[in-house]
Amino acid sequence: MSSMGEFFMGLGTLMGSIMFVYTMIQQFVPQHVSDYLSAYIYRIMEFANPYMEIRFDEFTGGGDWLKLSKAYTAVEAYLGPKSSKLAKRLKARIVKGDKNLAFSMDDYEEIVEDFEGVQIRWSLGMTVSKTKSFSRYPSATEERQHLTLKFHRRHREMVTTSYLNHVIREGKERLASMIENRHIRLYSNNANEYKLWSHVEFEHPVTFDHLAMDPAKKQEIIDDLLTFSKGRDYYLKIGKPWKRGYLLYGPPGTGKSSMIASMAKLLNYDIYDLELTAVTCNSELKHLLHNTSNKSITVIEDVDCSLDLTNKREKKKKEEDKDKEEEESDEDSKVTLSGLLNVIDGLWSACSKERIFVFTTNYVEKLDPALIRRGRMDKHIEMSFCSYEGFKVFAKIYLDLESHELFDTIRHLIHEVKVSPADVAENLMPKSIESDSQVCLQNLIKALEKIKEDEKLKAEEEEE
Numbered sequence: 001m002s003s004m005g006e007f008f009m010g011l012g013t014l015m016g017s018i019m020f021v022y023t024m025i026q027q028f029v030p031q032h033v034s035d036y037l038s039a040y041i042y043r044i045m046e047f048a049n050p051y052m053e054i055r056f057d058e059f060t061g062g063g064d065w066l067k068l069s070k071a072y073t074a075v076e077a078y079l080g081p082k083s084s085k086l087a088k089r090l091k092a093r094i095v096k097g098d099k100n101l102a103f104s105m106d107d108y109e110e111i112v113e114d115f116e117g118v119q120i121r122w123s124l125g126m127t128v129s130k131t132k133s134f135s136r137y138p139s140a141t142e143e144r145q146h147l148t149l150k151f152h153r154r155h156r157e158m159v160t161t162s163y164l165n166h167v168i169r170e171g172k173e174r175l176a177s178m179i180e181n182r183h184i185r186l187y188s189n190n191a192n193e194y195k196l197w198s199h200v201e202f203e204h205p206v207t208f209d210h211l212a213m214d215p216a217k218k219q220e221i222i223d224d225l226l227t228f229s230k231g232r233d234y235y236l237k238i239g240k241p242w243k244r245g246y247l248l249y250g251p252p253g254t255g256k257s258s259m260i261a262s263m264a265k266l267l268n269y270d271i272y273d274l275e276l277t278a279v280t281c282n283s284e285l286k287h288l289l290h291n292t293s294n295k296s297i298t299v300i301e302d303v304d305c306s307l308d309l310t311n312k313r314e315k316k317k318k319e320e321d322k323d324k325e326e327e328e329s330d331e332d333s334k335v336t337l338s339g340l341l342n343v344i345d346g347l348w349s350a351c352s353k354e355r356i357f358v359f360t361t362n363y364v365e366k367l368d369p370a371l372i373r374r375g376r377m378d379k380h381i382e383m384s385f386c387s388y389e390g391f392k393v394f395a396k397i398y399l400d401l402e403s404h405e406l407f408d409t410i411r412h413l414i415h416e417v418k419v420s421p422a423d424v425a426e427n428l429m430p431k432s433i434e435s436d437s438q439v440c441l442q443n444l445i446k447a448l449e450k451i452k453e454d455e456k457l458k459a460e461e462e463e464e
């Protein structure tokens, strides 16, 4: 390690001397001679420097279309444990859910590791953009990190093949285990004006076990999700992007949001809660979706309320010619149905893997058929009023009861009225930890009888 350090000191002195002499000469020679000399000096310096560099930038792409580099992320993960052992200056942070501090290399810090007898130097640098823009995405465009790998050029072959393969493989393995052990994140696109997405740790305790619905239907959904998550080879074989769309529809309080939370918990995917009304145009929508991660669920809740995405468009189409319709829909909102279809279904959708889209609505009949056709929304799931099976799930969870003489009365009542699972849960839930299960069941019966009575009165009024 010291020999590499000594060499760099020696090399630095030599370069410094050459530059000094060159600066002196420059003052006395004409410009064209100076240009000629600088080209030569550059070549001499390159020749004298036996070390090579490979740089990994934090972001790839250009302008506003930056994407976090996968290679950088893998290298960063690989260097994590090495930094805490080798670096003299470290950054420390607390990772939520972990008792220990996590360490990484500080800015401009270097570490040297030995790989099969070869010394390899890693350093963390920073590029700060000179032009301070006032765009919505300053963090990505103005301050970017890069990791640089330095080694002797006689090891070029080994470093660019076996060493880097080893780095990327180990980094990816570490990333996978970090993702498995970390908390699911809930991202939102309208919480912070300086970031595309802000996130919180998603700590919702609901799982599929808590969902009150027909057990066979629940199992079908679980199987579908698990098959999807293991479907890498299948999607490659059929030549389609690895993505799946779910449409959850049904009245309020039937568990659509709880279903999304359960899906994320089952697959350990992050959730991107996309608030369409906060998106100003199709291009911003594209940018937002381009910056979501693989293994994630993008959710658009109450899609019927989100801009002009309902079958109004279909009706208009019949009445007016196409150009006029496009103009009008542009006036209504900048995010158009075709813009949305393009990001979930077009070429852009193939830029990521293992992605789920979930749309929810209380009014499925209002949606444009183009939005929900099979292939786009692969699975349509009706979340409906509470069934006797649903009630049994709540009774088991809240009261630890699997049977009771009052269950029969409840079975008949639930069959006769339309009551949402949310209402059943609300009325059955014990008012205090000590509440008697008999009392809880009686409360539910009273509530169901009241609903039945109200429905009867309403029907009579409508008849009159």
Ligand SMILES: Nc1ncnc2c1ncn2[C@@H]1O[C@H](COP(=O)(O)OP(=O)(O)OP(=O)(O)O)[C@@H](O)[C@H]1O
Pocket (backbone or CB within 6 Å): 210, 211, 212, 213, 251, 252, 253, 254, 255, 256, 257, 258, 259, 362, 383, 420, 421, 422, 423, 425
């Ligand atoms: N099928 C269900 N299983 C278990 N709990 C449910 C179910 N449906 C509703 N709930 C309970 O009712 C509450 C509201 O449910 P949730 O928000 O998931 O319904 P939703 O269909 O998304 O409603 P909305 O359409 O109004 O957004 C939750 O606290 C949840 O615990």
